[in-house]
Amino acid sequence: MKRISVQMLILIMTVLLFTGCNTYTDEGAETYQINNDGARIQNINQEYTSNSYNQTYKMHVDENAEEQVKIMNEVQSATIITVHRNAYVAVVLENGDTEAVPGDLKNKIAQQIKGSDESITDVYVSSNADFVVSMTDYREQLQSRRPIVGLTEDFNDTIERFFPKNR
Template sequence: MKRISVQLLIPIMTILLLAGCNTYTDEGAETYQINNDGAQIQNINQEYNSTSYNQTYRMRVDENAEEQVEMLNEVQSATIITVQRKAYVAVVLENGNTEGVPGELRNKITRQIKMNDEAIADVYVSANADFVVSMTDYREQLLTRRPIMGLTEEFNTTIKRVFPKER
């Protein structure tokens, strides 16, 4: 009789032990939820509200759009980085103008990009020499496909400087 109760007791104790180990909570774990409507990033323990108009958690180089824009006669080269539904375009013009992009050319570039990716809602174009250099650098960093500390903040700062009216 004792032998049967000991044999029965061992599986019961094992089940209770395993059930007790299943009470792990991930308190303090970094779990995030992104709310696109209000541009909020929520942590389990804390809530962060972002006032940045550029949520750059999905920056990518759009090489297809770059090729399409470079096919325009007025454009020597183009660097395009998309962030959500926005495209940021740095162009080197054939005439060497770094002061601005003429309105008709800006419209052609916008049409090319939107034809290439229908999800793009806003296109920001600049021929500013500093912007071209920065965008080329960001492009190279993104193409390495390694996490780069501070890239998002640096990119946002550059965008705010080059396109201050576009908030």
Template sequence: MKYTFLTSALIALFLTGCGTNDNNDDGKNVGMNNRSDQNNAFDNTLNVNDRNGDNDYNARQLSNDDNDNKMRVADEVANRLEDMKDVKGASVIITDNNAYVAVNLTNDKNLTNDLEKKIVDQVKKHDEGADNVYVSANPDFVKSMKGYVNDIQNGKPISGLFDEFGDMAQRMFPDAK
């Protein structure tokens, strides 16, 4: 009788211990290669603020959740370009390490190779992240760029803006990286 009770108690103890094993592995992987070290303590809860987002909000720094697609307006660079005697107006958008520049030239001048090089040099001088600079004085491109700059500055959602801008830039600069 004593052995039966002891055996039953041990079996119950072992079964209880195994019952807490979580074979679903619902925990988040927070290993050394994971950029986000938050646990899942508040996942699927109501009325809890999500603090896992990017707290360094910048209205001109646009990106998706992975921070892969970045777009920003470079007003300072555009102002420097407008200080050039041949440039009446400029719009500059930086994506990753590419700068896309739309210029209105004075007196309906054409964009010469010499002027384009001066513009490229100014952009690289005032925005060190711009490794590749693409310049156009095409009136349609200038109009589109002004629209994108306004949309970005006015906080328009970028869900389709990045793709739309990328398509337009690819049409204008097919050799762009």
């Protein structure tokens, strides 16, 4: 009898424990705010707002500009993330070159992007394989609809590493 009582008590405590831990809801996943020194995250799937470098800016995937760049004969694929008035472009070239994007092609890409979004003033283009992988990962994270801790800092580190003169 005592053995059954102990087992019943353990069962009840286990049920209560799991019931108490199951309070997570998916409500608000679209809009999530962090008030840590003014940093905010909103509409995670499209924009990520932060106070990095002492200025608030939004990161978002520019699908329209990506389509405009993919139309170009020299480009196989493109990932574009805009931040403030800058566009960061990772391209896979048709010729497979991962060393450098020719200057004339960079200019054509910049014109396409600025034509699709007039607020863009600076365009940074790279075909470096590591940069392409990083940008693809950032794109997926931004579109995941979940807050990503440290995304801005990682993105900034990547940009500083690949475009050190431009920061």
